[in-house]
Amino acid sequence: MQEVGQAGRVLLYMQPGPVTETLRHDAVLARWQILFAGTAPEAERILSEQAFDVIVSADIEFLSRCRQACPRSARVGVLSAAEAGSAMAAVQGAAHSIVGGALLPSLLEVVLQRAFGGTGVLSNKRIDDILGHERLPVLSKTIGELIAALDSPDAGIREIARVIERDPALTARCLMMANSTYYGLPRRVATVVEAANYLGTSTIRTEVLATEAWKLAKGADAREITRLRESSLLASHIARSIGGAYAAEASAAAMLANIGALLVLGRMPAKYRQVRALVASGTLGPEAEGQVVGASFAQLGAALLDRWRLPATTCEAVAFSQTPFPHPSRGLSVSSLTYISCAFAAEMTFEPDAGIAPEWVDAMGLSAEMPGWRAVAQRLSMSWPGGV
Secondary structure (H helix, E strand, O other): OOOOOOOOEEEEEOOOOHHHHHHHOOOHHHHOEEEEEOOHHHHHHHHHHOOOOEEEEOOHHHHHHHHHHOOOOEEEEEEOOOOHHHHHHHHHHHOOEEEEOOOOHHHHHHHHHHHHOOOOOOOOHHHHHHHOHHHOOOOOHHHHHHHHHHHOOOOOHHHHHHHHOOOHHHHHHHHHHHOOOOOOOOOOOOOHHHHHHHHHHHHHHHHHHHHHHHHOOOOOOHHHHHHHHHHHHHHHHHHHHHOHHHHHHHHHHHHHOOHHHHHHHHHOHHHHHHHHHHHHOOOOHHHHHHHHOOOOHHHHHHHHHHHOOOOHHHHHHHHOOOOOOOOOOOOOOHHHHHHHHHHHHHHHOOOOOOOOOHHHHHHHOOOOOHHHHHHHHHHHHHOOOOOO
8 A cells, every 4th residue: 555645546537627627737636646537438548558546536337337447446436515415325336435525636635645545445466465365265155145135226135035045054143133132023033034124134234244254263362353353243333323324334334344353363363463462562553553464454354345345335434444534525424433433342342542533523523423422332332242
């Protein structure tokens, strides 16, 4: 991952006009190698000739095509205020980051800093080298089919249940969740169809992938696995409680936020112990991880989830789950809620020195909400461990 300020290749495809002319001539943006395209054919021609680290565009269909054609590029969607309501879901599926409003130079600077700042979601050579293609965990055929069914607009609950029923472990997991005290259903659920109806597709996806995540550290230090599991579960419940409209997505991202740590714990245990020793001596987690492993655990987890074809917003939230980087549009987002929930969980369980920087809270415009959210997190942590 490149450092902020180093030259990085950026393709910016937008209709020609005053905004693009302002961006072309901004001195601050000159630190990056930005190529401009005014039409989709021009942008696609440029992409056929050279690779880019970041692609920025307001064309949702173009970004969707880039997801397949340019998997190594970070994709940034630009929405006008009028489009924010109707197009948000589509852009979230095509882009790693979403920018609302006019793309001013100062806003584009934040977006590019974020992409090149060492905590983002780029699938770059450094992360590829760390993970190693031949060692990269892959989803089983059944899990892959289940994720595809959950993503399909044409698949109903019965179709999803039929995929789950092909795997006895998945079947048992779904029935156990539906019948747990956490959901408090008035009667016991006996079929996968009933369980899927009660749980919903978002919960099924989260729990299934979380189960896959724990397999990454099979046979590793049981105490560390327990620590990471409890932290993930608490963060997920905090996100579900404070997330509002973003609750489902933020809860899923928080549950998966430690997947990179599990990967390192299971495959590089000596390096994991080195990281923990540095953290115990006062080094910040992401800094220690970068020193020892070469990338943060959050980066590695986001890269793995991207290869598992999870939504871009989930990958981004995991990538920033340990880093309080301001979202360009301020306020709430899946990323900011995931970070807050993970920070609360760390602070209230295993890492009491963890905390959320007040200056970040102010910059995000969230000062009024934080006391109430903290109270919710404290209430949940009082009776922890919990969960299903």
